[in-house]
Amino acid sequence: MKKKMIPASKSTFSTPWQMHEFFAGSGLVSYGLKEMFHCVWANDISTQKAAVYQANLNLKHFILGDIKDIQGKSLPKAHMSWASFPCQDLSLAGAMGGIHASRSGLVWEWLRILDELKEKPKILLLENVIGLLSTNHGNNYRAIHKAISERGYKCGAIVLNASLFVPQSRPRVFIIAVDKKSHIPSELTGKGPCWLHNSSAIELGNSLPNWIWWKTDRPSKRTVTLKDIVDPTVPFDKDNVLKLIPPKHIEKLNKFDFIYATGYRRTRNGKQQLEIRCDGTAGCLRTPEGGSSKQYLILKNKNEIHARLLTIRETARLMGAPDTYILPGSYNDGYKAMGDAVVMPVAKFIGERFLAKLAEAVY
Known part of the structure; x- marks a missing residue:
């Protein structure tokens, strides 16, 4: 080249x-x-x-x-x-x-x-x-x-x-x-x-x-939490993936009245699952190739649970980049x-x- x-x-x-x-x-x-x-x-x-x-x-x-x-x-x-x-x-x-x-x-x-x-x-x-x-x-x-x-x-x-x-x-x-x-x-x-x-x-x-x-x-000791990187103005528009959360992970979520969690889709025994973590830390970010490479943000607020993808700005915050860091191009480019x-x-x-x-x- x-x-x-x-x-x-x-x-x-x-x-x-x-x-x-x-x-x-x-x-x-x-x-x-x-x-x-x-x-x-x-x-x-x-x-x-x-x-x-x-x-x-x-x-x-x-x-x-x-x-x-x-x-x-x-x-x-x-x-x-x-x-x-x-x-x-x-x-x-x-x-x-x-x-x-x-x-x-x-x-x-x-x-x-x-x-x-x-x-x-x-x-x-x-x-x-x-x-x-x-x-x-x-x-x-x-x-x-x-x-x-x-x-x-x-x-x-x-x-x-x-x-x-x-x-x-x-x-x-x-x-x-x-x-x-x-x-x-x-x-x-x-x-x-x-x-x-x-x-x-x-x-x-x-x-x-x-x-x-x-x-x-x-x-x-780190003071920034997962909640601190979330943009609360972004709508949750991927609730259709919630049905993929396995029962044991739902049990984890239900221990909290309010929490932000993150998750990736994975295939286990031929079945797709949305496996989430509730420890206040996101999973390791990946490149966007493949259907299971983008990370979901899960919000549980009392009895309601919603899901969406992380925004590009949120991924940048997870990488420690300031909000002034410019991210040109498409969603996939930024991710x-x-x-x-x-x-x-x-x-x-x-x-x-x-x-x-x-x-x-x-x-």
Whole structure:
């Protein structure tokens, strides 16, 4: 695919550290890091996501096109490279083709470009689903860890659930890598696992060379609830799906006089069901492909129960995007842009706790 440059005005952000962003999507990473890192180059293949990125970040160096067409020697210098590579082949809900399959395997293109750079950044960040750590008995992660180590970096994986920051359950793994010759501040590392590591990360960390046990304090307790992201003016127009709620889930709803719940349609034993959660947290947002990929909002108010789909603005709020974040295009465009993104406060947390401090230490 021939790559195209998206025209834009000059970026208004001025920060000391520069970054590349691969698989940039709708821009929530760059938006979350904007006070710490200035993105000087970004790439994605999705026209819909590029439109969202462009509308909010005005980045003149956004390249729309296939990563396979990118040549590393053409990129400007950067202190960090961020890559949220495709997750379909690593997701526990997907085909699990593995790290060498056609979609998740695009991470190897990112590594190729890294090899072609005139000067490699001293900091790398890779983001993906937590299946990266556990699928294929951990060998998908081991392959990436080995490749990063061979390029002169040491790294470690941490797991963060977006539910720490927003009312959405969205666990993700973040691999933070640093040039082996660089000094890492002692406050950022420990001698063993902490709350940032799940069982798969602990097993990998105990067996791999050049592993870093990243550490930081837990964030403050989240105050935003599911109720806070709901637009009360939007009508409930999908009550026809209520008949799909299984009896056990109806029992959960009936324990409350008033509650907002969320749910997805699933097929169980050949029958379609609307499975809901009543814990005040939405399920993980997805891209809109397929009939069961859009999330429903359920309202129970005394004896009445109603249903509708989440609005695009509500999905953006679940991703931590401010209401000023522009979402051009159709409903499906916006849903895809948000459902396939990195939660903005998570990116900001990693930037503040790790990436900015690393940049100050290694440069």
